[in-house]
Amino acid sequence: MIELKELTKIFDTGKAQLTAVDDVNLSIADGEIFGIIGYSGAGKSTLIRILNGLEKPTSGTVDINGQIITAIKGAELRKARQKVSMIFQHFNLLWSRTVKENIEFPLEIAGVPKGQREAKVKELVELVGLAGRENAYPSQLSGGQKQRVGIARALANDPEVLLCDEATSALDPETTDAILDLLVDINKRLGLTIVLITHEMHVIRKICHRVAVMEGGRVVELGDVLEIFQTPKQEITKRFVAQVTETEDSAETIRNLRELYPTGELVKLIFVGEQAEQPILTKLIRSYPVEVNIVQGDISHTQRGAYGTLILLLKGSKEEIADAILFLENENVQTEVMAND
Protein backbone atom coordinates (compact mmCIF):
# COMPACT_ATOMS: atom_id res chain seq x y z
CA MET A 1 0.00 0.00 0.00
CA ILE A 2 1.37 3.37 -1.03
CA GLU A 3 -0.09 6.43 0.60
CA LEU A 4 0.69 9.96 -0.53
CA LYS A 5 -0.54 12.65 1.82
CA GLU A 6 -0.67 16.36 1.06
CA LEU A 7 2.49 16.08 -0.99
CA THR A 8 3.93 19.39 -2.17
CA LYS A 9 7.25 20.14 -3.81
CA ILE A 10 8.35 23.71 -4.46
CA PHE A 11 11.56 24.35 -6.41
CA ASP A 12 13.36 27.53 -5.52
CA THR A 13 14.90 28.78 -8.73
CA GLY A 14 16.51 31.88 -7.30
CA LYS A 15 13.97 34.57 -8.12
CA ALA A 16 10.85 32.55 -8.79
CA GLN A 17 9.29 29.64 -6.97
CA LEU A 18 7.99 26.74 -8.98
CA THR A 19 5.36 24.46 -7.50
CA ALA A 20 6.07 21.16 -9.24
CA VAL A 21 3.79 19.04 -7.07
CA ASP A 22 0.79 20.68 -5.46
CA ASP A 23 -1.02 19.02 -2.57
CA VAL A 24 -1.25 15.53 -4.03
CA ASN A 25 -3.17 12.85 -2.15
CA LEU A 26 -3.20 9.35 -3.56
CA SER A 27 -3.60 5.84 -2.32
CA ILE A 28 -2.28 2.96 -4.39
CA ALA A 29 -3.22 -0.62 -3.53
CA ASP A 30 -0.86 -3.61 -3.39
CA GLY A 31 -0.50 -5.33 -6.75
CA GLU A 32 -2.08 -2.48 -8.62
CA ILE A 33 -0.76 -1.02 -11.87
CA PHE A 34 -1.26 2.66 -11.29
CA GLY A 35 -0.71 5.20 -14.06
CA ILE A 36 0.00 8.89 -13.75
CA ILE A 37 -0.50 10.78 -16.99
CA GLY A 38 0.32 14.37 -17.77
CA TYR A 39 2.11 16.55 -20.26
CA SER A 40 5.73 17.47 -19.63
CA GLY A 41 5.98 19.94 -16.79
CA ALA A 42 2.90 18.55 -15.07
CA GLY A 43 5.01 17.42 -12.11
CA LYS A 44 4.78 13.69 -12.67
CA SER A 45 8.56 13.18 -12.89
CA THR A 46 9.07 14.99 -9.62
CA LEU A 47 6.23 13.06 -8.02
CA ILE A 48 7.65 9.65 -8.95
CA ARG A 49 11.09 10.69 -7.69
CA ILE A 50 9.62 11.58 -4.32
CA LEU A 51 8.37 8.00 -4.05
CA ASN A 52 11.93 6.63 -3.76
CA GLY A 53 13.43 9.64 -2.03
CA LEU A 54 15.45 10.91 -5.01
CA GLU A 55 13.60 14.17 -4.37
CA LYS A 56 12.60 15.45 -0.95
CA PRO A 57 9.10 16.97 -0.82
CA THR A 58 8.67 20.45 0.63
CA SER A 59 5.81 19.10 2.73
CA GLY A 60 3.64 16.02 2.99
CA THR A 61 4.42 12.34 3.46
CA VAL A 62 4.86 9.16 1.44
CA ASP A 63 4.12 5.90 3.19
CA ILE A 64 5.13 2.71 1.40
CA ASN A 65 4.02 -0.46 3.16
CA GLY A 66 4.20 1.20 6.54
CA GLN A 67 7.53 2.94 6.05
CA ILE A 68 7.51 6.73 5.86
CA ILE A 69 9.89 7.23 2.93
CA THR A 70 9.87 10.99 3.32
CA ALA A 71 11.08 10.80 6.91
CA ILE A 72 14.10 8.51 6.53
CA LYS A 73 17.57 9.20 5.20
CA GLY A 74 21.08 7.77 4.96
CA ALA A 75 21.49 4.02 5.30
CA GLU A 76 17.83 3.49 6.10
CA LEU A 77 16.71 5.25 2.92
CA ARG A 78 19.26 3.35 0.81
CA LYS A 79 17.94 0.11 2.24
CA ALA A 80 14.35 1.14 1.49
CA ARG A 81 15.26 1.97 -2.11
CA GLN A 82 16.13 -1.66 -2.73
CA LYS A 83 12.45 -2.40 -2.26
CA VAL A 84 11.23 0.48 -4.44
CA SER A 85 13.14 0.14 -7.67
CA MET A 86 12.93 2.18 -10.82
CA ILE A 87 13.22 1.91 -14.59
CA PHE A 88 13.94 4.85 -16.86
CA GLN A 89 13.06 6.33 -20.23
CA HIS A 90 16.68 6.21 -21.38
CA PHE A 91 17.40 2.91 -19.61
CA ASN A 92 20.43 4.34 -17.76
CA LEU A 93 22.52 1.18 -18.08
CA LEU A 94 26.25 1.17 -17.38
CA TRP A 95 27.85 0.89 -20.80
CA SER A 96 31.05 -0.42 -19.24
CA ARG A 97 29.25 -3.54 -17.99
CA THR A 98 27.74 -6.48 -19.82
CA VAL A 99 24.05 -7.40 -19.54
CA LYS A 100 24.91 -9.84 -16.78
CA GLU A 101 27.05 -7.36 -14.88
CA ASN A 102 24.42 -4.64 -15.20
CA ILE A 103 21.81 -6.91 -13.63
CA GLU A 104 24.35 -7.88 -10.97
CA PHE A 105 24.97 -4.25 -10.00
CA PRO A 106 22.04 -3.80 -7.57
CA LEU A 107 22.91 -7.15 -6.01
CA GLU A 108 26.47 -5.93 -5.40
CA ILE A 109 25.02 -2.81 -3.80
CA ALA A 110 22.82 -4.95 -1.56
CA GLY A 111 25.87 -7.01 -0.55
CA VAL A 112 24.63 -10.32 -1.94
CA PRO A 113 27.47 -12.91 -2.10
CA LYS A 114 28.91 -13.84 -5.51
CA GLY A 115 27.41 -17.33 -5.76
CA GLN A 116 23.86 -16.18 -5.04
CA ARG A 117 24.27 -13.26 -7.43
CA GLU A 118 25.02 -15.57 -10.35
CA ALA A 119 21.94 -17.70 -9.72
CA LYS A 120 19.70 -14.66 -9.38
CA VAL A 121 21.05 -13.08 -12.56
CA LYS A 122 20.42 -16.27 -14.51
CA GLU A 123 16.82 -16.37 -13.28
CA LEU A 124 16.23 -12.71 -14.16
CA VAL A 125 17.76 -13.04 -17.63
CA GLU A 126 15.26 -15.85 -18.29
CA LEU A 127 12.36 -13.87 -16.85
CA VAL A 128 12.87 -10.88 -19.15
CA GLY A 129 13.64 -13.01 -22.18
CA LEU A 130 17.31 -12.17 -22.69
CA ALA A 131 18.80 -15.65 -22.49
CA GLY A 132 21.84 -15.88 -24.75
CA ARG A 133 22.60 -12.15 -24.56
CA GLU A 134 24.15 -12.20 -21.07
CA ASN A 135 27.62 -11.23 -22.23
CA ALA A 136 26.61 -8.50 -24.66
CA TYR A 137 27.36 -4.86 -23.88
CA PRO A 138 24.45 -2.37 -23.89
CA SER A 139 25.82 -0.80 -27.09
CA GLN A 140 25.13 -4.10 -28.84
CA LEU A 141 21.45 -4.20 -27.80
CA SER A 142 18.29 -2.71 -29.30
CA GLY A 143 16.18 -0.25 -27.32
CA GLY A 144 13.71 -2.93 -26.29
CA GLN A 145 16.48 -5.23 -25.12
CA LYS A 146 18.06 -2.39 -23.14
CA GLN A 147 14.77 -1.81 -21.34
CA ARG A 148 14.56 -5.53 -20.60
CA VAL A 149 17.95 -5.25 -18.92
CA GLY A 150 16.61 -2.23 -17.03
CA ILE A 151 13.64 -4.25 -15.85
CA ALA A 152 15.76 -7.25 -14.85
CA ARG A 153 18.07 -4.93 -12.95
CA ALA A 154 15.12 -3.30 -11.19
CA LEU A 155 13.77 -6.70 -10.12
CA ALA A 156 17.10 -7.99 -8.78
CA ASN A 157 16.49 -7.22 -5.13
CA ASP A 158 12.89 -8.51 -5.15
CA PRO A 159 11.26 -5.10 -4.82
CA GLU A 160 7.70 -4.54 -3.63
CA VAL A 161 7.17 -1.55 -5.89
CA LEU A 162 8.38 -0.82 -9.41
CA LEU A 163 8.46 2.80 -10.55
CA CYS A 164 8.44 3.35 -14.31
CA ASP A 165 9.63 6.74 -15.48
CA GLU A 166 8.34 7.06 -19.08
CA ALA A 167 9.72 3.57 -19.56
CA THR A 168 8.42 3.14 -23.09
CA SER A 169 8.60 6.70 -24.41
CA ALA A 170 11.88 6.11 -26.25
CA LEU A 171 10.68 2.92 -27.91
CA ASP A 172 8.84 2.26 -31.16
CA PRO A 173 5.15 1.17 -30.92
CA GLU A 174 5.79 -2.52 -31.40
CA THR A 175 8.59 -2.66 -28.82
CA THR A 176 6.44 -0.56 -26.48
CA ASP A 177 3.72 -3.20 -26.60
CA ALA A 178 6.19 -5.99 -25.90
CA ILE A 179 7.64 -4.15 -22.90
CA LEU A 180 4.14 -3.36 -21.59
CA ASP A 181 3.19 -7.02 -21.89
CA LEU A 182 6.30 -7.89 -19.91
CA LEU A 183 5.31 -5.43 -17.18
CA VAL A 184 1.81 -6.93 -16.94
CA ASP A 185 3.34 -10.40 -16.79
CA ILE A 186 5.67 -9.36 -13.97
CA ASN A 187 2.81 -7.68 -12.15
CA LYS A 188 0.76 -10.87 -12.27
CA ARG A 189 3.58 -13.29 -11.59
CA LEU A 190 5.35 -11.45 -8.79
CA GLY A 191 2.40 -9.49 -7.40
CA LEU A 192 4.46 -6.34 -7.74
CA THR A 193 2.85 -2.91 -7.41
CA ILE A 194 3.69 -0.80 -10.47
CA VAL A 195 3.52 2.98 -10.55
CA LEU A 196 4.16 4.43 -13.98
CA ILE A 197 4.24 7.90 -15.40
CA THR A 198 3.66 8.60 -19.05
CA HIS A 199 2.27 11.09 -21.51
CA GLU A 200 0.81 8.37 -23.70
CA MET A 201 -2.81 7.34 -23.10
CA HIS A 202 -2.09 4.18 -25.03
CA VAL A 203 0.15 2.98 -22.19
CA ILE A 204 -2.55 3.73 -19.62
CA ARG A 205 -5.23 1.94 -21.65
CA LYS A 206 -3.11 -1.11 -22.24
CA ILE A 207 -1.84 -1.92 -18.77
CA CYS A 208 -3.15 0.33 -15.99
CA HIS A 209 -5.92 -0.48 -13.55
CA ARG A 210 -6.32 3.06 -12.30
CA VAL A 211 -5.09 6.40 -13.53
CA ALA A 212 -4.44 9.86 -12.13
CA VAL A 213 -4.36 12.80 -14.53
CA MET A 214 -1.91 15.53 -13.54
CA GLU A 215 -1.90 19.13 -14.61
CA GLY A 216 0.08 21.99 -13.08
CA GLY A 217 1.30 19.80 -10.22
CA ARG A 218 -2.21 18.74 -9.18
CA VAL A 219 -4.11 15.53 -9.65
CA VAL A 220 -7.14 16.82 -11.56
CA GLU A 221 -8.86 13.52 -12.20
CA LEU A 222 -8.56 10.07 -10.70
CA GLY A 223 -10.35 6.82 -11.36
CA ASP A 224 -10.61 3.41 -12.90
CA VAL A 225 -9.16 3.35 -16.39
CA LEU A 226 -12.44 2.18 -17.93
CA GLU A 227 -14.39 4.84 -16.12
CA ILE A 228 -11.96 7.55 -17.26
CA PHE A 229 -12.29 6.38 -20.84
CA GLN A 230 -16.05 6.27 -20.60
CA THR A 231 -16.68 9.56 -18.88
CA PRO A 232 -13.66 11.84 -18.86
CA LYS A 233 -14.62 14.96 -16.92
CA GLN A 234 -11.76 17.40 -17.25
CA GLU A 235 -10.82 19.00 -20.55
CA ILE A 236 -7.26 17.63 -20.30
CA THR A 237 -8.54 14.11 -19.66
CA LYS A 238 -10.74 14.34 -22.72
CA ARG A 239 -7.71 15.31 -24.74
CA PHE A 240 -5.78 12.33 -23.45
CA VAL A 241 -8.68 9.98 -24.17
CA ALA A 242 -8.88 11.46 -27.66
CA GLN A 243 -5.25 10.41 -28.19
CA VAL A 244 -6.39 6.84 -28.54
CA THR A 245 -9.95 7.28 -29.83
CA GLU A 246 -9.34 10.21 -32.12
CA THR A 247 -9.25 8.12 -35.28
CA GLU A 248 -12.99 7.48 -35.11
CA ASP A 249 -14.52 10.60 -33.67
CA SER A 250 -12.44 13.38 -34.99
CA ALA A 251 -14.54 16.12 -36.51
CA GLU A 252 -13.33 15.35 -39.98
CA THR A 253 -14.41 11.73 -39.91
CA ILE A 254 -17.87 12.75 -38.77
CA ARG A 255 -18.12 15.26 -41.57
CA ASN A 256 -17.16 12.60 -44.07
CA LEU A 257 -19.77 10.27 -42.66
CA ARG A 258 -22.45 12.94 -42.98
CA GLU A 259 -21.62 13.42 -46.62
CA LEU A 260 -21.78 9.71 -47.20
CA TYR A 261 -25.06 9.28 -45.36
CA PRO A 262 -27.08 12.51 -45.67
CA THR A 263 -30.33 11.07 -44.29
CA GLY A 264 -30.86 9.47 -40.91
CA GLU A 265 -29.25 10.01 -37.54
CA LEU A 266 -25.66 9.24 -36.62
CA VAL A 267 -25.41 7.74 -33.14
CA LYS A 268 -22.27 6.87 -31.24
CA LEU A 269 -22.52 4.07 -28.71
CA ILE A 270 -19.92 3.47 -26.03
CA PHE A 271 -19.81 0.02 -24.52
CA VAL A 272 -17.89 -0.69 -21.40
CA GLY A 273 -17.00 -3.95 -19.71
CA GLU A 274 -19.63 -6.68 -19.93
CA GLN A 275 -21.93 -4.66 -22.18
CA ALA A 276 -19.41 -5.04 -24.93
CA GLU A 277 -20.26 -8.71 -24.96
CA GLN A 278 -24.09 -8.34 -24.93
CA PRO A 279 -26.14 -8.80 -28.14
CA ILE A 280 -27.64 -5.33 -27.87
CA LEU A 281 -27.66 -4.72 -31.60
CA THR A 282 -29.60 -7.89 -32.25
CA LYS A 283 -32.23 -6.78 -29.77
CA LEU A 284 -32.42 -3.35 -31.33
CA ILE A 285 -32.93 -4.68 -34.84
CA ARG A 286 -35.46 -7.29 -33.78
CA SER A 287 -37.62 -5.02 -31.67
CA TYR A 288 -37.53 -1.68 -33.47
CA PRO A 289 -38.54 -0.80 -37.02
CA VAL A 290 -35.50 1.37 -37.67
CA GLU A 291 -32.90 0.54 -40.29
CA VAL A 292 -29.44 0.11 -38.79
CA ASN A 293 -26.22 0.65 -40.67
CA ILE A 294 -22.95 0.00 -38.92
CA VAL A 295 -20.69 2.84 -39.95
CA GLN A 296 -17.65 2.28 -37.83
CA GLY A 297 -16.68 0.17 -34.87
CA ASP A 298 -13.72 -0.24 -32.60
CA ILE A 299 -13.04 -2.26 -29.53
CA SER A 300 -10.01 -2.10 -27.29
CA HIS A 301 -9.03 -4.06 -24.23
CA THR A 302 -7.92 -2.58 -20.97
CA GLN A 303 -6.81 -4.41 -17.83
CA ARG A 304 -10.32 -3.85 -16.44
CA GLY A 305 -12.28 -5.17 -19.42
CA ALA A 306 -13.22 -4.18 -22.92
CA TYR A 307 -14.06 -0.72 -24.10
CA GLY A 308 -15.78 -0.27 -27.44
CA THR A 309 -17.27 2.42 -29.58
CA LEU A 310 -19.73 1.87 -32.37
CA ILE A 311 -21.11 4.45 -34.76
CA LEU A 312 -24.52 3.58 -36.18
CA LEU A 313 -26.64 5.24 -38.82
CA LEU A 314 -30.29 4.95 -37.87
CA LYS A 315 -32.91 5.51 -40.53
CA GLY A 316 -36.65 5.82 -39.94
CA SER A 317 -39.18 8.35 -38.77
CA LYS A 318 -38.23 10.77 -35.98
CA GLU A 319 -40.34 8.86 -33.42
CA GLU A 320 -38.87 5.52 -34.41
CA ILE A 321 -35.34 6.84 -34.03
CA ALA A 322 -36.16 8.44 -30.68
CA ASP A 323 -37.61 5.10 -29.47
CA ALA A 324 -34.51 3.25 -30.59
CA ILE A 325 -32.24 5.67 -28.76
CA LEU A 326 -34.38 5.40 -25.63
CA PHE A 327 -34.01 1.61 -25.82
CA LEU A 328 -30.23 1.90 -26.02
CA GLU A 329 -30.17 4.25 -23.07
CA ASN A 330 -32.33 1.86 -21.08
CA GLU A 331 -29.81 -0.89 -21.80
CA ASN A 332 -27.27 1.36 -20.11
CA VAL A 333 -25.29 1.91 -23.25
CA GLN A 334 -23.84 5.36 -23.31
CA THR A 335 -25.47 6.92 -26.37
CA GLU A 336 -24.50 10.11 -28.04
CA VAL A 337 -26.35 11.60 -31.00
CA MET A 338 -23.70 13.14 -33.20
CA ALA A 339 -24.94 16.62 -33.92
CA ASN A 340 -24.59 18.48 -37.18
CA ASP A 341 -21.75 20.94 -37.11
Place this chain on the structure above:
Amino acid sequence: MIESLFPNVDWDKMWEATVETIYMTAMSTLLTFIIGLILGIVLFLTSLRQLWANKIVYWLTGIFVNVFRSIPFIILIILLIPFTKFLLDTIRGPNAALPALVIGAAPFYARLVLIAFQEIDKGVVEAARSMGATTWTIIRKVLLPESKPALISGITVTSIALVGYTAMAGVIGAGGLGTLAFLDGFQRTRPDVVLMATILILVIVFIIQWIGDALTRKADKR
Protein backbone atom coordinates in the same frame (compact mmCIF):
# COMPACT_ATOMS: atom_id res chain seq x y z
CA MET B 1 77.98 4.46 -39.29
CA ILE B 2 76.11 5.65 -36.20
CA GLU B 3 79.46 6.43 -34.54
CA SER B 4 80.34 8.77 -37.40
CA LEU B 5 76.97 10.54 -37.36
CA PHE B 6 77.07 11.05 -33.58
CA PRO B 7 80.82 11.36 -32.85
CA ASN B 8 80.41 13.02 -29.44
CA VAL B 9 77.69 10.78 -27.98
CA ASP B 10 78.74 8.82 -24.91
CA TRP B 11 76.34 5.87 -25.23
CA ASP B 12 76.59 4.74 -21.62
CA LYS B 13 75.71 8.22 -20.41
CA MET B 14 72.95 8.48 -23.00
CA TRP B 15 71.42 5.20 -21.82
CA GLU B 16 71.68 6.21 -18.17
CA ALA B 17 69.94 9.52 -18.98
CA THR B 18 67.19 7.69 -20.88
CA VAL B 19 66.53 5.45 -17.89
CA GLU B 20 66.38 8.51 -15.63
CA THR B 21 63.88 10.21 -17.92
CA ILE B 22 61.73 7.08 -18.05
CA TYR B 23 61.94 6.79 -14.27
CA MET B 24 60.94 10.41 -13.70
CA THR B 25 58.10 10.18 -16.21
CA ALA B 26 56.78 6.92 -14.81
CA MET B 27 56.92 7.98 -11.14
CA SER B 28 55.45 11.42 -11.77
CA THR B 29 52.70 9.95 -13.98
CA LEU B 30 51.76 7.50 -11.26
CA LEU B 31 51.65 10.17 -8.54
CA THR B 32 49.88 12.62 -10.84
CA PHE B 33 47.27 9.99 -11.64
CA ILE B 34 46.50 9.35 -7.97
CA ILE B 35 46.55 12.98 -6.80
CA GLY B 36 44.81 14.30 -9.91
CA LEU B 37 42.09 11.67 -9.60
CA ILE B 38 41.44 12.59 -5.97
CA LEU B 39 41.33 16.31 -6.81
CA GLY B 40 39.07 15.61 -9.79
CA ILE B 41 36.67 13.56 -7.68
CA VAL B 42 36.50 16.30 -5.04
CA LEU B 43 35.93 18.95 -7.73
CA PHE B 44 33.18 16.89 -9.34
CA LEU B 45 31.31 15.85 -6.21
CA THR B 46 31.39 19.30 -4.62
CA SER B 47 30.22 21.09 -7.76
CA LEU B 48 26.71 22.47 -8.05
CA ARG B 49 23.85 19.94 -7.76
CA GLN B 50 26.21 17.04 -7.13
CA LEU B 51 26.24 14.53 -4.30
CA TRP B 52 28.44 16.61 -1.96
CA ALA B 53 27.58 20.02 -3.41
CA ASN B 54 29.70 22.40 -1.32
CA LYS B 55 30.56 25.86 -2.57
CA ILE B 56 33.51 26.48 -0.25
CA VAL B 57 35.35 23.20 -0.89
CA TYR B 58 34.68 23.47 -4.63
CA TRP B 59 35.95 27.03 -4.68
CA LEU B 60 39.12 26.28 -2.69
CA THR B 61 39.97 23.20 -4.75
CA GLY B 62 39.25 25.13 -7.93
CA ILE B 63 41.62 27.96 -6.88
CA PHE B 64 44.39 25.48 -6.01
CA VAL B 65 44.00 23.70 -9.34
CA ASN B 66 43.85 26.90 -11.38
CA VAL B 67 46.83 28.52 -9.67
CA PHE B 68 49.18 25.58 -10.11
CA ARG B 69 47.93 24.89 -13.61
CA SER B 70 48.69 28.46 -14.61
CA ILE B 71 52.24 28.90 -13.28
CA PRO B 72 54.78 28.23 -16.08
CA PHE B 73 56.58 25.04 -15.22
CA ILE B 74 60.08 26.47 -15.30
CA ILE B 75 59.04 29.08 -12.70
CA LEU B 76 57.20 26.47 -10.64
CA ILE B 77 60.42 24.45 -10.32
CA ILE B 78 62.26 27.45 -8.94
CA LEU B 79 59.42 28.37 -6.58
CA LEU B 80 59.31 24.84 -5.25
CA ILE B 81 63.05 24.56 -4.53
CA PRO B 82 62.62 25.22 -0.76
CA PHE B 83 59.73 22.76 -0.61
CA THR B 84 61.75 20.07 -2.42
CA LYS B 85 64.70 20.66 -0.14
CA PHE B 86 62.48 20.33 2.93
CA LEU B 87 60.92 17.15 1.52
CA LEU B 88 63.98 15.31 0.16
CA ASP B 89 66.95 17.17 1.62
CA THR B 90 68.38 17.72 -1.87
CA ILE B 91 67.43 19.52 -5.08
CA ARG B 92 69.48 17.39 -7.41
CA GLY B 93 68.72 14.07 -9.10
CA PRO B 94 65.61 12.46 -10.57
CA ASN B 95 63.71 12.23 -7.26
CA ALA B 96 64.19 15.93 -6.61
CA ALA B 97 62.26 16.69 -9.81
CA LEU B 98 59.21 14.71 -8.69
CA PRO B 99 57.51 17.25 -6.37
CA ALA B 100 57.62 19.94 -9.04
CA LEU B 101 56.50 17.53 -11.78
CA VAL B 102 53.55 16.24 -9.76
CA ILE B 103 52.45 19.64 -8.46
CA GLY B 104 52.65 20.97 -12.01
CA ALA B 105 50.79 18.10 -13.65
CA ALA B 106 48.22 16.91 -11.07
CA PRO B 107 46.02 20.05 -11.30
CA PHE B 108 46.03 19.72 -15.08
CA TYR B 109 44.96 16.10 -14.82
CA ALA B 110 42.34 17.01 -12.19
CA ARG B 111 40.65 19.24 -14.79
CA LEU B 112 40.65 16.40 -17.30
CA VAL B 113 39.15 14.07 -14.66
CA LEU B 114 36.43 16.63 -13.93
CA ILE B 115 35.58 16.88 -17.64
CA ALA B 116 35.53 13.08 -17.92
CA PHE B 117 33.06 12.82 -15.03
CA GLN B 118 30.87 15.59 -16.42
CA GLU B 119 30.52 13.60 -19.62
CA ILE B 120 28.90 10.70 -17.77
CA ASP B 121 25.15 10.49 -18.28
CA LYS B 122 23.49 11.89 -15.15
CA GLY B 123 20.80 9.24 -15.50
CA VAL B 124 23.29 6.50 -14.73
CA VAL B 125 24.23 8.13 -11.44
CA GLU B 126 20.54 8.59 -10.68
CA ALA B 127 19.92 4.91 -11.45
CA ALA B 128 22.67 3.91 -9.03
CA ARG B 129 21.17 6.16 -6.35
CA SER B 130 17.74 4.66 -6.97
CA MET B 131 19.24 1.24 -6.21
CA GLY B 132 20.47 2.48 -2.85
CA ALA B 133 24.16 2.94 -3.74
CA THR B 134 26.39 4.91 -1.37
CA THR B 135 28.50 7.77 -2.72
CA TRP B 136 31.60 5.58 -2.36
CA THR B 137 29.97 2.85 -4.45
CA ILE B 138 28.97 5.43 -7.05
CA ILE B 139 32.58 6.67 -7.29
CA ARG B 140 34.03 3.17 -7.48
CA LYS B 141 31.44 1.42 -9.63
CA VAL B 142 29.90 4.17 -11.73
CA LEU B 143 32.10 7.25 -12.08
CA LEU B 144 35.46 5.50 -12.51
CA PRO B 145 34.46 2.64 -14.84
CA GLU B 146 32.10 4.77 -16.91
CA SER B 147 34.77 7.40 -17.55
CA LYS B 148 37.66 4.95 -17.97
CA PRO B 149 38.48 5.72 -21.63
CA ALA B 150 38.58 9.46 -20.91
CA LEU B 151 40.66 8.91 -17.77
CA ILE B 152 43.18 6.84 -19.73
CA SER B 153 43.43 9.21 -22.67
CA GLY B 154 43.75 12.07 -20.15
CA ILE B 155 46.65 10.45 -18.31
CA THR B 156 48.30 9.73 -21.69
CA VAL B 157 48.23 13.41 -22.60
CA THR B 158 49.45 14.34 -19.11
CA SER B 159 52.22 11.78 -19.23
CA ILE B 160 53.49 13.16 -22.54
CA ALA B 161 53.45 16.66 -21.08
CA LEU B 162 55.46 15.23 -18.17
CA VAL B 163 58.16 13.97 -20.54
CA GLY B 164 58.56 17.57 -21.65
CA TYR B 165 58.57 18.78 -18.04
CA THR B 166 61.35 16.31 -17.11
CA ALA B 167 63.50 17.81 -19.86
CA MET B 168 62.88 21.27 -18.43
CA ALA B 169 63.68 20.04 -14.96
CA GLY B 170 67.01 19.00 -16.45
CA VAL B 171 68.02 22.65 -16.46
CA ILE B 172 68.14 22.67 -12.64
CA GLY B 173 70.06 19.40 -12.61
CA ALA B 174 67.32 16.81 -12.29
CA GLY B 175 69.20 14.46 -14.59
CA GLY B 176 67.79 12.60 -17.55
CA LEU B 177 67.91 13.44 -21.24
CA GLY B 178 67.14 17.11 -20.59
CA THR B 179 70.23 17.63 -18.42
CA LEU B 180 72.37 15.70 -20.88
CA ALA B 181 71.17 17.71 -23.85
CA PHE B 182 71.61 20.99 -21.99
CA LEU B 183 74.97 20.42 -20.28
CA ASP B 184 76.78 18.01 -22.61
CA GLY B 185 75.12 19.15 -25.80
CA PHE B 186 74.16 22.81 -25.78
CA GLN B 187 76.75 24.24 -23.41
CA ARG B 188 79.63 22.32 -25.03
CA THR B 189 78.34 22.94 -28.57
CA ARG B 190 77.81 19.31 -29.51
CA PRO B 191 74.66 19.33 -31.69
CA ASP B 192 74.79 15.55 -32.22
CA VAL B 193 74.20 14.98 -28.48
CA VAL B 194 71.19 17.33 -28.54
CA LEU B 195 69.85 15.54 -31.61
CA MET B 196 70.23 12.06 -30.11
CA ALA B 197 68.55 13.14 -26.86
CA THR B 198 65.69 14.59 -28.91
CA ILE B 199 65.28 11.38 -30.88
CA LEU B 200 65.12 9.34 -27.67
CA ILE B 201 62.55 11.71 -26.14
CA LEU B 202 60.42 11.38 -29.26
CA VAL B 203 60.62 7.59 -29.07
CA ILE B 204 59.48 7.70 -25.43
CA VAL B 205 56.57 9.99 -26.36
CA PHE B 206 55.48 7.77 -29.24
CA ILE B 207 55.56 4.67 -27.07
CA ILE B 208 53.45 6.37 -24.38
CA GLN B 209 50.93 7.53 -27.00
CA TRP B 210 50.74 4.07 -28.51
CA ILE B 211 50.19 2.36 -25.12
CA GLY B 212 47.62 5.01 -24.15
CA ASP B 213 45.65 4.63 -27.39
CA ALA B 214 45.61 0.84 -27.12
CA LEU B 215 44.36 0.94 -23.51
CA THR B 216 41.71 3.55 -24.35
CA ARG B 217 40.39 1.43 -27.21
CA LYS B 218 40.28 -1.64 -25.03
CA ALA B 219 38.39 0.16 -22.25
CA ASP B 220 35.78 1.67 -24.53
CA LYS B 221 32.70 -0.54 -24.86
CA ARG B 222 30.36 2.16 -26.12
